[in-house]
Amino acid sequence: MEIRKYKGTTEEEARRLVKEELGIDALIVSVKQIKPKGIFRLFRKAYVEITAARDDRTISKELPRINLKADDLLKNQEIIEDTDFNHKGNELDEFKQFIAKYSSKQKEKQIHSAETINSIKKSIDEVDEDKVVDEIKSDKLINKDIFIEEESIEETPTLKLIYNQLLDNEVDEPYANELMNGMVEYFVNNNPGIDELVSIVYKRVVKNLSDFQVIDTHIKSNPVFFIGPTGVGKTTTIAKIASLHTLIHNRNVALITADTYRIAAVEQLRTYANILGIPIKVIYTKEEMLEALDFFKDKDLVLIDTAGRSHKNKVHQEELCELLDSVQQKDVFLTLSVATKYRDLMKIVNVYKSLCDFKVIFTKLDETLSFGNILNIKMATKAKLSYITFGQNVPDDISEINPHKIARNLLGGEDDGSSE
Template sequence: MTINKYQGRTKEEAVEKAKQELGEGTVILNVKEIKPKGIFQIFKNTTYEVTAAVEEKEAFTVPKKAENISLAADEKIALPKPESDWKEMLAQARAAEPPAEKATEPAGNSLHEDLERRLENLSNMLEKQFAAEHPVREEIPEVREADSESLQFMKMLYRTLLENEVNERYVNQIMEEGEKVLHNGSSVDMILANVYQKLILKLGQPEVICADGKKPRVIFFIGPTGVGKTTTLAKIASKYKVEYEKKVAFLTADTYRIAATDQLRTYANILDAPMSIIYTVEEMNRAIAQMSDYDLVFVDTAGFSHHNDTQREDMKKLLDGLDEAYEKEVYLVLSATTKYRDLLEIADIYKELADYRLIFTKLDETSAYGNILNIRLYSGAKLSYMTVGQNVPEDIEVFDMQKLVKQLLGGR
């Protein structure tokens, strides 16, 4: 893994520099606002510093010497082979102690508080590591006996991820990948930094609507019934219209319910944007042709059960039927409160319809965020927006991976 820091006058500028240097697959680990200091601070502007990483393809590397271990780096640590193998120890621990409810484990609570404190310190720790003049070095004793603190900590991370409903398969994967680079003797902070980075890389960068491309760009919202497609569409359209001053227009293909068109019309009226109802592919292309002056055309669609073949076919026709002259983006809207197994099925069925990005709604109704990671990994689709309430337009955010990972690891 290559990790570097980049500065810019804006967050976007710093991110752009990182992407240019590190290339595809760049992941932002941390964003820091640097306020000017000193008596001339009023003449200086705030700058931004991003810590970015890119994971290289697996390559054989010569393990570094133990005294050069860095806290957050994903490097192999050369230690004398421990007497009891780390992996085996963890496997035994898992077998002996299946994930327990927080409430039934008093010792777990103080460990949890400890984890929260450590998560708080994590970005500082990453910062320190990248300060080139003062690389942080960790003293590792030559050989350690079974390191009970590290083992306890690995077990707690394992349990916390499961409690947050990250699927066991992915939890095992993350832990096993961690085990490859961490050995008995790794400090708790090294373990945490490693798992944190693994999760950030797995989640990837959020991808959102591009409003600067060829006009008009057509944005479809698809997904099961009642997940919040129309509300989310209105929130996003409103942001683009009000904050970014883009020209937005609406189409609705949701002609199954009478109230559906009224709902969208209300938002269109508030935003003073045109809206058309479309029944066929031809009507869609004709309507968009008349919206050539608009930056973004938001298309609301009817929610349907993924078991309904007719509606699925109609949706496919609509998505495939968009005139090739137009660029499109498709967002699959999912509720964070839907069961894991159902989400898998939905992700599969909608994959047959289009390549989509993921929006998760109703995050205010759950505290377990594991399904976001599960579906991101299962579908391979990029995350985009998350919604946290019913208020239009404010209850929406672009996914913040640092925040999400902290939550997955038991932080606030």
């Protein structure tokens, strides 16, 4: 049995490498997200490492990925270095030399870039959050709407680095362009330092994310529905919010669950209700929903759990729509996992948009390193953001969104966006 490690920028890519070399019968021993530490953070992005095994006798002796594009080579340098070339004969020497030459050139370039990236990080560290908030309203550049071509950013290395930080953190290209709007012209006319450029983009991100709203802890709230795809964390988030409002803010909270499709779902919420000592009602129809709301009319806050439903299932969506329509005064929180692919998130959001107005909760920030999706969804939908959650612990792993933390993350700063 031979054990090998494979690295890819995504799990999918690493799995493909395993499959290419070890075949479909390969045994996956472990899948790890590796975050480069120390100085390597400047040079390398996080990657996924898969340890896989297969019987020696069946391992393909073909050189993996010999048709790699030049740009892929550096990324896969370590994989190639891990591979035993010696038995492959002279034809590979040329290839090895090419890689060595290519990667030393790339490393030179990266050292230069790393200095600039360092300056970006330093600029982010020095941002004065209070000043930013004051400046956002008056900053004329923020309101400028000259569309810039991406090519002009390409020709301006400092801007290109800032732009790339956004793209690397999964900000969708049109929104990255919007954030960089007018920057080339500003750069040419004013010759600003990198800290000023970073600060402009930082302010734009913060401005975009600043329109958020969480459940008020003082006034009596409308009934609050939690909707969203299966398994994103609706019930867990309800438990977190119910705990905070009950234990920290001393409010009278009640729970309703309309998730009667899975036997365990009711028990899951009932367990939290029992621990917190708060009442819970299970409802099957919209009439029962109205009765339950009437029963809880003296409560400060009623949180309503719904069944996770596929956005592709029309019947399920109609049922949800009927339930939501039966309550006039309400707040709805669409719960989304930040780790979902952006294109899928957009499809989900578009379906729910046709049902009702909602605010967005992003869950599972602990499962991804890049928070571009938060900004993408905000910019695409203009829906208000609210809470973020970053772990399974009830009630600790939740907070209201902090636009500064997200902005730092998107510009390559240290923040994981997880806590206050």
